[in-house]
Amino acid sequence: MNISIQLIERCLSNDRTAQNSLYRQLLPYLNVVCTRYLYHQDQRQDVLQETFIRIFRHLDQFDVQHASFKTWVTKIAINCCLKHNAKREKRSTQELILPLHESLISPEVLRKMSNEDLMHWLRKMPPDYYQVFNLFMIDGFSHREIAELLGIDEALSRQRLARSRAWIKKKLPEEFRSRFRATMN
Amino acid sequence: MDQEKITGGVPFPVSSNHELAHVLDERIVKDMHYFEEEYQRRFKDAESTEGINPDQLWEGIAEELEPEPTRRFVWWWLLIPLLLLGVSVSLYYWNWSTSIEPATISTAKSNTEAQANTEAIRSIDESSLENKTVVQRTEQIPVTEAHTTLSVGPQSRTKQFKYSTSLVDPLSQTFTTPETAKHHNELSLSEEPINTEILTTPVHKEEAQENLMTTAAVAVVSSLPRLSFFPECNAPEQGTSTISSTNTSSTPAAKSIQLEVLAGTVQWHDRFSADGATNVEASTLNDAKRALGGYQLAVRLRKELPGNWSASTGLQLSQVYNIFDWTRNWDTLMYRDNIPGSDLIDATAERRVKHQNELRWVQLPVLLAYESGGEKWRFGVETGLGLNYLLSQSGRTLQDETTVLTFDKASQGPYKRFFLSTQASPFVGYQFNECTSIRLQGGLHHQWHGRSAVYQLRHQSVLTTLSIGARMRF
DSSP states (O other): OOOOHHHHHHHHTTOHHHHHHHHHHHHHHHHHHHHHHOSOGGGHHHHHHHHHHHHHHTGGGOOTTTSOHHHHHHHHHHHHHHHHHHHHHHHOOOOOOOOSOOOOOOHHHHHHSOHHHHHHHHTTSOHHHHHHHIIIIISOOOHHHHHHHHTOOHHHHHHHHHHHHHHHHHHSOGGGHHHHHHHHO | OOHHHHTTTOOOOOOSHHHHHHHHHHHHHHTOOHHHHHHHHHHTTOOOOTTSOHHHHHHHHHHHSOOOOOOTTHHHHHHHHHHHHHHHHHHHHHHHHOOOOOOOOSOHHHHHHHHHHHHHHSEEOGGGTTTOEEEOSGGGOOTTSSOEEEEESSGGGOEEEEEOSOEEETTTTEEEOHHHHHHHHHHHTSSSOOOOEEEOSOOOHHHHHHHHHHHHHHHHHHTSOOOSSSOOOOOOOOOOOOTTOOOOOOOOOOOOEEEEEEEEEEEEEEEEEOOSSOSSOHHHHHHHEEEEEEEEEEEEEEEEOSTTEEEEEEEEEEEEEEEEEEEEEEEEEEEGGGOTTSOEEEEEEEEEEEEEEEEEEEEEEEEEEEEEEOSSEEEEEEEEEEEEEEEEEEEEEESSSSOEEEEOSTTTSSSOSEEEEEEEEEEEEEESSSSEEEEEEEEEEEEEEEEOTTTOSEEEEEEEEEEEEEEEEO
């Protein structure tokens, strides 16, 4: 994804063709971002619509000195997802109960799992840990940025990441780790 | 906290908690669980449109966005030339259809004498040129007729010359203005008898022939087709002693209203000055803004006042383009190669924003002009006030020392909707006739924008203009 400043400036002047072009370039990436952060996938199209509307309406606030354009739009998408998750949690009274016993997932099994299954399995992680895990490990945000995004402090962000990794280690046996590394290499 | 313990016995230069945390984060990335590796491999920078309808999604987004700006100002471009065309056509046909009614001599006695004198002296006997020359100014006034016939020479050698508004004094070979003719007319209409001066002193044949040639030249020039752009001039009517006149009234020309049309170039120079606490340095803004150029179109009505003064008002449309060119340098920490999640490094960042800004406004001027000069060339200066209304503004500017503001609505930009201006504009004009002239006008305008809500600075601007225009009396 390579967004030029000229395209952004044309979007700022409400050039519909330019806006459509920017939308087409960003959609595949932001769709995956929303897939990772949204708990309820039936809301994905609505969340994406809200994300893009926010991007175009606040495009004049994008400042290249603070972050890349990709990082900026990712933050917007994540914010929309978290907001929707919070709304749904408030409405929902059902508590997420983690099963005590899970079958072991070996690296071979892991490689064969589809993206949806992989994500479904990972979502069993407590939501607070899951969000920090995604933000740090996949989207590359620093703990300072995660703290700003989630409205927590930096120390809590580190703690949640540590706990998410501990959760993964607990659910997936360490004994398969070296075998996995060998097969990957 | 024991640094050695944290870093696992490996000496690592950490000078702050921030660096320590960064080291720990690096360790995490390097020491990932196989699941984390697989997850990152699959989802980092992944792209997919699975599970959504892109076209349907875009329709929903486009409905919520602001509509594309429509170019409504096209009609402005059509209005001015249509107005010019309409006024020119109206003036042309109005003047074409107007008949000039000649003045008459009031008394029968004067008519008779005038007739006798006119008939007697309108013929210049070429054969007698060596001996005498008849000079009669008043009867040569042709203004009241489309053409006046001057017979030269004896009957058998008479040449007919037709000429219109100009008088030729055969002796002096100068053109006499209708004003002068009118003066003579007034004399001729007075109690004093019409003087016919007969010179008996010898006249050289060559000189006399020169007079004839001059008269002929005048006739040729006057018979050239009149430029249709410039309407028939409603110059002041003169009284005449011609017998054919029947109308006893004389109609002085109206000097009331003139229509003026101007078009030219304009440059807008912003000037900021500090006034208490500000968001951004005035010098930063002054350096960041640069005038590019623009145009202005004006339609005015001018009313002549006593002396050489005149007052005018009308409407003026202007559009200018400016360049906003701003560069900021600062020391920062940034991701290596600008990749989030990679090493943070010390860097010097530079940000440059270069953008073409646009302003469009309409002005209602109230002007006073002083003009002097000769018959053809006129010079003067015009000064006055203007009430300005901003129609549109768009572009980029600074909101503070580090933030660029993009604006695209007249109500949201750094310029106020209404502002006052003063101007001083010297001009030079060329008078084609009493009714039509062209002018070249420079201008220096000073505009007040008050205290800017965006910049928190006092804002003024200076405009330099150069225009060319036409003035038509009606």
